[in-house]
Structures are given as structure tokens and as C-alpha cells.
Amino acid sequence: MTMYQTIMNSISIDCIIFGFNNGVLEALLVKHAIGDSKGEWGLPGGIINKGESIDAAAQRTLRELTGLENIFLEQLKAFGDPKRIPTNRVITIGYYALINREEYDVKAGLTVSEAKWYKINSIPNLIYDHNEILDFGLKKLQTRILNAPIGFNLLPEKFTLLQLMHLYEEILGKELDKSNFRRKILKMKLLVALDEKQQDVSHRAAKLYQFDSDIYEKLSQKGFNFEI
Amino acid sequence: MTMYQTIMNSISIDCIIFGFNNGVLEALLVKHAIGDSKGEWGLPGGIINKGESIDAAAQRTLRELTGLENIFLEQLKAFGDPKRIPTNRVITIGYYALINREEYDVKAGLTVSEAKWYKINSIPNLIYDHNEILDFGLKKLQTRILNAPIGFNLLPEKFTLLQLMHLYEEILGKELDKSNFRRKILKMKLLVALDEKQQDVSHRAAKLYQFDSDIYEKLSQKGFNFEI
DNA sequence: TATACTTATGGTTAATATGACAACAAGTTT
DNA sequence: AAACTTGTTGTCATATTAACCATAAGTATA
Numbered sequence: 001m002t003m004y005q006t007i008m009n010s011i012s013i014d015c016i017i018f019g020f021n022n023g024v025l026e027a028l029l030v031k032h033a034i035g036d037s038k039g040e041w042g043l044p045g046g047i048i049n050k051g052e053s054i055d056a057a058a059q060r061t062l063r064e065l066t067g068l069e070n071i072f073l074e075q076l077k078a079f080g081d082p083k084r085i086p087t088n089r090v091i092t093i094g095y096y097a098l099i100n101r102e103e104y105d106v107k108a109g110l111t112v113s114e115a116k117w118y119k120i121n122s123i124p125n126l127i128y129d130h131n132e133i134l135d136f137g138l139k140k141l142q143t144r145i146l147n148a149p150i151g152f153n154l155l156p157e158k159f160t161l162l163q164l165m166h167l168y169e170e171i172l173g174k175e176l177d178k179s180n181f182r183r184k185i186l187k188m189k190l191l192v193a194l195d196e197k198q199q200d201v202s203h204r205a206a207k208l209y210q211f212d213s214d215i216y217e218k219l220s221q222k223g224f225n226f227e228i
Numbered sequence: 229m230t231m232y233q234t235i236m237n238s239i240s241i242d243c244i245i246f247g248f249n250n251g252v253l254e255a256l257l258v259k260h261a262i263g264d265s266k267g268e269w270g271l272p273g274g275i276i277n278k279g280e281s282i283d284a285a286a287q288r289t290l291r292e293l294t295g296l297e298n299i300f301l302e303q304l305k306a307f308g309d310p311k312r313i314p315t316n317r318v319i320t321i322g323y324y325a326l327i328n329r330e331e332y333d334v335k336a337g338l339t340v341s342e343a344k345w346y347k348i349n350s351i352p353n354l355i356y357d358h359n360e361i362l363d364f365g366l367k368k369l370q371t372r373i374l375n376a377p378i379g380f381n382l383l384p385e386k387f388t389l390l391q392l393m394h395l396y397e398e399i400l401g402k403e404l405d406k407s408n409f410r411r412k413i414l415k416m417k418l419l420v421a422l423d424e425k426q427q428d429v430s431h432r433a434a435k436l437y438q439f440d441s442d443i444y445e446k447l448s449q450k451g452f453n454f455e456i
Numbered sequence: 457t458a459t460a461c462t463t464a465t466g467g468t469t470a471a472t473a474t475g476a477c478a479a480c481a482a483g484t485t486t
Numbered sequence: 487a488a489a490c491t492t493g494t495t496g497t498c499a500t501a502t503t504a505a506c507c508a509t510a511a512g513t514a515t516a
Contacts, residue, residue, distance in 0.1 A: 008238055008317065008319065009237055009238065010236055010237065010238070010239070011238070011239060011319060048308070048319075050310065050317055051310050051317075052310060053308050053309050053310055054306060054308030054319060055308070057308075075305050075306065077303050077304075077305055077306070078282060078303065078305070078306045078321045080276070080281055080282030080283070080285075080321070081281050082278065082279050082280060082281055089236065089278055089279075091236065091239060091276075091282060091321075093306045093308070093319075160464090161464085161465090162463080162464075177504070177505070177506085178463095178464085178465090179465080179466075179467085179504095179505090179506085179507095180503075180504065180505085182464095182465075182466090183466095183503095184503095201463085201512090201513090202462080202463095202512090202513055202514075203461085203462045203463045203464085203511090203512060203513060203514095204462075204463055204464055204465090204510075204511045204512040204513080205463090205464085205511085205512070206463075206464055206465090207464085207465090388493085389493085389494095390492075390493075405475070405476070405477085406492095406493085406494090407475095407476090407477080407478095407494085407495080407496085408474075408475065408476085410493095410494075410495090411473095411474095412473095412474090415473095429483090429484090429492085430483090430484055430485075430491080430492095431482085431483060431484060431485095431490085431491045431492045431493080432481075432482040432483040432484080432491075432492055432493050432494090433482085433483070433492090433493085434492075434493055434494090435493085435494090
């Protein structure tokens, strides 16, 4: 044990990475390749360098794991049960990220042998308190998606209103009325209708929309409500 | 530096303690009596014992500083800018508490020479990033009070509807309509009208109400909206 | 070619919630 | 007795909402 550590002791970062695939909400899990928990699944996590902010550590962890940057990433909270890890006392700071699965290839790196998307309803037993962290993150996502248009981060750049609604349905766990959803979401003026339609569908093609981040900036400054 | 620490290194707890006095929202600050920051004001904080959860550490810190227990206390988040303290790298976990000032006497303890309530609009320059933490806590309080009836923790056990409204006005920083406030708050069925009235007021005495925690439990299970 | 089928999109309507404000009640002070 | 202060109740036009219904625009099937 040296006096000058380059990393923070007893503190870690754990990230919940949400994705959306075939209408199903998923989370990215990794299989540990070394240590006590070898062979077990958990949330991707990491440590904090001495000179690095915790947000930056979360960004770096995410980059190391998924290769992606400029992502919606938000702190959940700190998890600090003294027995959350049996062998030593570590406080972890949870983050969650929303990524568009089409844009990124995820590859296992460093101390993990495998990285895999799990449907949110089929999460296996995870190491430590990672199931608890994931539950907390899901609840946070559910409330957050009602107050800010963060769901767009899970979708491709161009999407239909029904795709967006199905995303809300999947996250909130309840059915929505398409007519009412359409009216409410359009009333917010956050979406820009494109001159394009869906391709290769075996039914009437829906109009594609895009999320307008300029409008979002303007609206979020004076605060807005996103209740569905 | 020994191998076996009894406290967690490089992690601290800081508490925002909100009170409500004469219609004004206040926060409890302490004046440091030792160390680099001697003589300066800051949020009451402390360290985490090895065998203690972070929530328990926050409760204990609060007890040591104010003598109070069984308090509404909620974690804000972790603050982890590497330069938030100039001399060494410490990540702090912020908490906030709402207390009824009538019920407790606050006394300075341990490493502080003074503990004092400051009006939320007259907060002095605080040590480290404590002003930032306080701002974050206030914003959290503002959004939280719209989704859960936590405001009751700031009031005496029995209160009038107008007192409750003034609390909301003070926290949200805007005026409310007394008629509409009354209608909305009573519709939630969270308040129990008592057979008592205000005493010693130089105008018509208002009916006193009480917060019913049984009803709260039932309602919060199926979730409710507290928009004012 | 006609018919069924699927999803998209655009109403309709009754019930409810909201904001703004007026009116009256019950006390105290002048 | 009149003015004043705060509490309490009521009104009303408008906005919002949930729950439907109807039609449009395509594809698939017979």
C-alpha cells in the first residue's frame, strides 16, 4: 500500500446500459473473467482515477465497454450498504445510460469475458447488489421518461410515432392509446415530421419523425412537462 | 496509515437540513472550528464508519449535529469533482433532511463552533462546493414536493391549509391561489380535518388539519400525483 | 379484380380538471 | 358600527383527458 494512489480506494462506478431491441427493453451485462466473482454476471463497472471526476469516470467506463461517447448518462445515486460486497467495503456510484443499439457494437474488454444484452424481464442473478441497482435504475428511468424526452436516445435517428409509443409502453409497462399518445407527443412540438416514410413494411408505411434538439434546448430552459 | 481503517477514506457525507420558520425556508449551517476551513461556514457533514451504511452515517451525522432522529432524510447524489476540495480528493455523498424546527433544539457539536439557520435567500459563501450542493438540494426539494407529500415534515403536527400553502409558495418560489390549492390538496384525501382551530390569532381562526400517514401509505403504494 | 387485413391517422364526445375570480363567513381592530 | 383581515365556499368558461369511432393507405389473399 503506497501513500500515493492513482485510483480512488473503496469507491467504484457501476453503469446500467439500457438498449431497445425489437420492442423490448434490455440491459447490457458482463461476465466477469477474474477474481472471486469469475464466471458470474454483473453490471459493467470500473474504478475512479484520482484526477478524474466521477461523471468522467462513468463516461470512460462506458467508452471502454461500448466504444461510445456523447451519450445520455445520468447518475443514479451512491449505494453504500457495508455488506454489499462480502469481502471488502466498497461504496459504488450508480449511473445509467441510454443507447441506440443500432449505432454501436459492444465488445467485452479488460476483465470480462463476455458482454451480452439481457431482456429486462429476464435478468439473471447478478453479483453483489447489482440486481438492486438495476431495479433502482429502472424505476428512475420510468419516472424520468415522464419528465424529459430522454427516450429518444434509445431509438434510431428516424422513427415512427408508433415505435416511440411502444418504447414508452415497454418502459412504463402499460398499454397506451395510440391516438392520445400521438396528440400529446405532437403538442409538445419536439418532433419534426420528415418527408420520408417507413420502408419494407407489409402494411401502410408510417411517416418518419426526428427529434429536434434545438427545440428541446429552448423548451427545457423554461421547463416542460412530459406526462403521457 | 494503518491497514485497518475504522473509517472510509476519501468519502464524506454532507447534509442539507431544511427548516421552515415564519414562512421562510431556511437551511442549517455550521461554522468550522478546526482545520483549513476554520471560521468558515459550510453544510454539516461527517465521515462514514467502516461497518456503517451511508444512510446510517447520514442519520448519525444528523443526530450528532442536531440531536434529532426518525427524520425524513433522502440521498441527493454523490459529488465528485476532483478539485472540489483543494487539498485532497474527497467524494462526498449529499443528503437532505426536512425537519420541523419547533420540535428540536440545534446545538453545535464536535468540530463546529456554531450552528445557525440561514434563510435560503441569504446563504453566505460556503466552503468547497457546498453552495453547489445546496442549490442542487433545493432543486430536488422543489421537484420532490410536487410528487410526494414530504412538505409535512417541515410543519408542526397540526397546521392550517394556508400554512401548508405558504410552505409550497416559499419552496416553489411562486404564488398560489388559495381556493384552488385548497381544492387540490383536499381532493387527495391525505389530510384529516381536526375538531380544532387556530388559537391566538387576530383574525378568524382557521381549521387545523393533520397529515394521515396511514392514508399516505395506501396511496403511495399505487402511486399518486401531487401536482399543485 | 375484389375482398379482407393491417397499421396509420384523424376525429368525436362526455367527463373531468384547471385557473381566475367573486362572494360570503367569522372573527379582530378602530 | 364600520373597517379590516383571513378563512371558506362557490361559479364559470376553458382546457385537458380518456375512451372510442371512422377513415385512409397500403399489403396480402382468393
